[in-house]
Amino acid sequence: MSRTELLRDFLRVRQLSEKMCEPLTIEDYVPQPIEDVSPPKWNLAHTSWYFETVLLKTHLADYECFHPEYAFLYNSYYESFGERWKRPQRGHLSRPTVKEVYQYRQHVNTHMEHLIETVDDSQWSTCKQLIELGIHHEQQHQELLLTDLKYILGVNPVYPAYLRPVEISETTVPPAEYVPISGGLYEMGHHGDAFAYDNEFPRHPVHVADFKLQNRLVTNGEYLEFVEDGGYRNFEFWLSDGWTALNNEHWEAPLYWVQQDSEWYEFTLRGLQKLNRSAPVCHVSYFEADAFAHWADQRLPTEAEWEVAAQQTQLSPKSGNFYDDGYLHPVPLHTKTPDDSSSLFQMLGDVWEWTNSAYLAYPGYCKEPGPLGEYNGKFMSNQMVLRGGSCATSADHIRLSYRNFFQPEKRWQFMGIRLAERC
Amino acid sequence: MSRTELLRDFLRVRQLSEKMCEPLTIEDYVPQPIEDVSPPKWNLAHTSWYFETVLLKTHLADYECFHPEYAFLYNSYYESFGERWKRPQRGHLSRPTVKEVYQYRQHVNTHMEHLIETVDDSQWSTCKQLIELGIHHEQQHQELLLTDLKYILGVNPVYPAYLRPVEISETTVPPAEYVPISGGLYEMGHHGDAFAYDNEFPRHPVHVADFKLQNRLVTNGEYLEFVEDGGYRNFEFWLSDGWTALNNEHWEAPLYWVQQDSEWYEFTLRGLQKLNRSAPVCHVSYFEADAFAHWADQRLPTEAEWEVAAQQTQLSPKSGNFYDDGYLHPVPLHTKTPDDSSSLFQMLGDVWEWTNSAYLAYPGYCKEPGPLGEYNGKFMSNQMVLRGGSCATSADHIRLSYRNFFQPEKRWQFMGIRLAERC
Amino acid sequence: MSRTELLRDFLRVRQLSEKMCEPLTIEDYVPQPIEDVSPPKWNLAHTSWYFETVLLKTHLADYECFHPEYAFLYNSYYESFGERWKRPQRGHLSRPTVKEVYQYRQHVNTHMEHLIETVDDSQWSTCKQLIELGIHHEQQHQELLLTDLKYILGVNPVYPAYLRPVEISETTVPPAEYVPISGGLYEMGHHGDAFAYDNEFPRHPVHVADFKLQNRLVTNGEYLEFVEDGGYRNFEFWLSDGWTALNNEHWEAPLYWVQQDSEWYEFTLRGLQKLNRSAPVCHVSYFEADAFAHWADQRLPTEAEWEVAAQQTQLSPKSGNFYDDGYLHPVPLHTKTPDDSSSLFQMLGDVWEWTNSAYLAYPGYCKEPGPLGEYNGKFMSNQMVLRGGSCATSADHIRLSYRNFFQPEKRWQFMGIRLAERC
């Protein structure tokens, strides 16, 4: 990729973060209702901190930091970059103001433009890699920005909408079918020259047995049956840690489901809406996904199964419901897919799909030395892998080999379910 | 007081709350860094909720609430008024926006004006009492608004200033003298017809022994000697609960003291300033006040001693450093007081003075029935009494019989120290 | 008191601690179900540690400690004596065994006997004071030993009994009467030469208004009316902190009350027994005592009122139900008292009576220097005063001026209620 192309990408992604925030009030930028959820203005500043810290301070001569305290305030979790403001206290800060954060972004953009245009060829290859990573990093934070914002609005009893509702008709989705996939020795992991995170490497052989995978995502209607069948009151379906989480957190349904006068509603980025039973269920934890699978006498696929199956289908990001499509919520199958009965639908977009695989190193994986080793490698414990991207992911951010990962009790991302046949 | 006079008072106090907020950015209205500290916009809305709930809904025919959720959002702790948003989560809410809160205030003001002018004479006496209480309630929240805001700005590593600094010269304050007060049977508690809280009643006899009281407040310079003498590292000076608090909270000096390059600074509403050694020390807990007294081989006065002494001095609120004076910080003695060597100085204003008395009922006190019984009476455990008002108190809010109360570990109010002679 | 007399007292009290433990199994000596409750073997060792630390190590030449770690293990809270085993972890230790603890006691007794007989006259006065304090200290721990043991047995679903039941007939107790006491200037605090704790000094004048005090303790039957009237579900009766405690701890009745098949039982040191409605209620917190008083439209007396009233009655410890009487539980009034209608009954023994006074210094009180200053003085915050001793107190340990103190949420002591007339 040329300097010009990379600069264009850089600016495009940087502008998107700001465009996403246009509907926000100033107040929306500030709160942190739970530790996981960062204030939107923190997300905007932190992604700028990345470029300032990793590129401008190191590769741009005479660069002067925008503000001496921002390195402390906007370092997320990089021990390599020293002390930082404690994560649970991000919502304690009224200053810098939103305006100052935008000025910071502009300052970083201007100097990045200068760096991209002028940095010596000898440093270009290094810079190029770091900039690409920074772009993907910002795309990740765009998804977090949307899901964090959804949480901030969703805990609020006045249920403010981020955007106006769009009409999604509730049509019937045909029953899920189980598509058989032949077992054998496959390869998984990233290949090719395009960008990928270090945790997608190395591509390596993996053996899977014959298995069958649902041809579409589990719907709200199917999940509601589980809820109404007492699924949240029967320990038999649940992992021990899941049963503990359910009781401690008083789970009775997916996050954002609200029951009013015996009618189910769902809080969305477009406000509180009647639950659409044909749309994919979302905002369930791994524990809920696994419990639902047990109740249905099925199981979750492993990440190897998911990737093997995905490789066999003619998939392109274009076919999924991504941020670019503008729904900002999973949509029922019929709105986007063809009628081929042997196909796997909704593999990309709509919701991240929980797999039954722990987030661990691929054989031969080596954590990168230095700060970038802190990007992915240090989180390889107590997290489960999710695959496929969501309606809050940018279409050009996803790959078949992309490994997302969260703790099994987390629910605030667009997380959903696709079943595999049990035995 | 006539309807016109009361309306004028009402509007004056209501406007002051808003004037106090003029220097704030929108972002400053939102955070709640600790449970004690409410977001400024919550303070603005809660004081309006009082008038809406206690007066408009009950005494104004056909009144329509501004918003159906506000009764839930802005009830502080009144069990009588039903369920409410949990206190530690006040900072989780971006909406209602600041603008909406100001519209709410305007809505309440307009209808209150209407009520005051039109309510039937038969209800006037009741309404008058409730309005007076509401005005004093709002004045209390004005002080909280300033101290909460100070905390919000003070935890921020960029140390934003609420107002511009004013020049306070650091002059020498003469050594404190101990003014002897004769013991005997006195009366304490409110008398007269002016407004007072129920906890100041009934006026009752109290016996105090001969005692001696410092003629001025303890200064930063004196307190610094305690700090530099290892006062925070020697358990001997401390109550057991205080020593635990010190260790858990890592106290090494009063709240807002900051040491940079072996120089002491103090965060004030006018920004980070060099510690003024002749100004009264503030933002110390009861535990620190008591430990300082032990270190100095003295003690804190009881609230009876304080009130008896105050009665003997010709004091008027005019003589103190209050919110009205505009410093918003305690000031050295010499700036305001005469040279009479037998007088007690700084009894009113500057800082609330910790007494060695628990906040308990006066003999004969009866908690009021209904919601107003929740105003003061239900807090009579585990709190200590403070007297005299502070630089964040309005001058017309204070009385000699005024009983302020906080838990002994609290520090975020303008709390200071006056010693009594020990034995 | 002569050396011989003091030695006799010393040995008598030391032996009583061991006699109290005779009914225990070895297992009973070990657990610590909550932080407040120390394992019985800890109580036995700690009281020995006092004598070893304060007397033997300082005043007995060539004394060798029984074990080098015991100074660390059995220091309770004396910062002056250095580091110590953390309080919440006292129940984590299986060793020293019970047998070793008894050997430690014997070792200390033997050397104390030697010290009492041989210490130089020049040191005798100091030693005498410290030994007297140690004897009273051990008596306090005897009461704790019984109440801690009761908790250990009482949390156990098999409800083991410490001793066999004794028959207490449930007879009717006449309605409580309010005995009027004239107000005026009185004296309170210890006088005379007999032993008293430093916190009972100095005797000082105090003014009380006319008041009326119940002539007997509140009974289980009266308290049950409060419970059955929804007292634990109505916030109006409760202090704010009390309502929080009730909800956090799920209080529905006094500690040790158990409802089985709609019948009320009470766990006692003599096993689970049907609730005796004529016996004094016990194991209630200050919050419950205060709520009961509100429900009954009365109030709790202050400690000054209690002491003034007690002075006016012809009381002797003999008249109360103490440990010496062997019930180990409060007993109904009729079993012990005369028919004089103007008398105050049950002022001593049965249960410690919550007063509406915070545990604070008397005017003129000075904390003793050195370790003994840590005995009483450092606890003067967040605690309420209780008066009169209980059925677990030794008769010769109590005084009219005795100030017991606990945090207002504590319930595991024999704590009960006597009301004063409200207004």
Place this chain on the structure above:
Amino acid sequence: MSRTELLRDFLRVRQLSEKMCEPLTIEDYVPQPIEDVSPPKWNLAHTSWYFETVLLKTHLADYECFHPEYAFLYNSYYESFGERWKRPQRGHLSRPTVKEVYQYRQHVNTHMEHLIETVDDSQWSTCKQLIELGIHHEQQHQELLLTDLKYILGVNPVYPAYLRPVEISETTVPPAEYVPISGGLYEMGHHGDAFAYDNEFPRHPVHVADFKLQNRLVTNGEYLEFVEDGGYRNFEFWLSDGWTALNNEHWEAPLYWVQQDSEWYEFTLRGLQKLNRSAPVCHVSYFEADAFAHWADQRLPTEAEWEVAAQQTQLSPKSGNFYDDGYLHPVPLHTKTPDDSSSLFQMLGDVWEWTNSAYLAYPGYCKEPGPLGEYNGKFMSNQMVLRGGSCATSADHIRLSYRNFFQPEKRWQFMGIRLAERC
């Protein structure tokens, strides 16, 4: 297996639990210093509860429970068997006494003997399976009994020994060599008719790449280099969750390592001993094992690699250091192994070896229905697999396919490290 053989096995294992407890004092049976660690008497009772609940109550006509409360007290985590005493409070109970627990065991044994001899043939197959599971269950609790006891003794500052020390000479262990294993498609999981837990099924194909495995366990000496190189102060080696655990728990070395006068000691079941540098390191968490591997520029093997490697070696439990060998601590390599340079040593016994695999279902695994489904299946989240058994495991309890599992921060089992070559 015949009834007679099974009865013999049953009695042998039941007796071993009691033999293990012979060195205990009564006090040692009671404490629970952390939630993970159960009191020894709980372990003894719980294993009896299994037989009573699963066999006697269901399959022995007219069986009468030993005590009506034991089903409540000694159910560990089986939701299927109803309410139970809360796990963190197991150490709160002094009763049942140790003697009563032994009587309970005898009662269960007698009736189990009767059941085994008399149960109808139609039920025998079911009973046989449940009894076999019960025997293995009790063997697991024997290992827990020893490690729990070690913790109870090890937190005690007097460091009591369970058994007398035995002499283990500290000889030099030759440097570890990396044994190459060829990659390819292998099978893993249990095969054959012998007993195995459900989580070892089904045997299934797995692909592993070429890898190299250390031929022996990591020694204390090697681990000490890591400690002395600042391994516990350098975040670079640690997973993020591990670094958090290290800081929260103040880890500075493996559990039970004690530094006195700059000499390292290790608490063992035979008392505090000088650290033997040639013995395998033990009591390290997964986080420590993983950090050590990073420091050494190597990695931990996966469980598939471990099992594949183990299958290629001629291993028998006889060759390992198990409970039966009587050391109760890992021993240096030279004491037990031959000189074959291509062999893998210490694969069985000494310490459980942390693998880099999460504890998850094998492909095709189905949780058993009913209570037994709660035995293993419900714990498949947030745990890592360990392999090979330890010096506290009975030799006849281990299998190559045996999957042990613990959370990555746990240290109180005999857990150690074997490295694989990194890339």
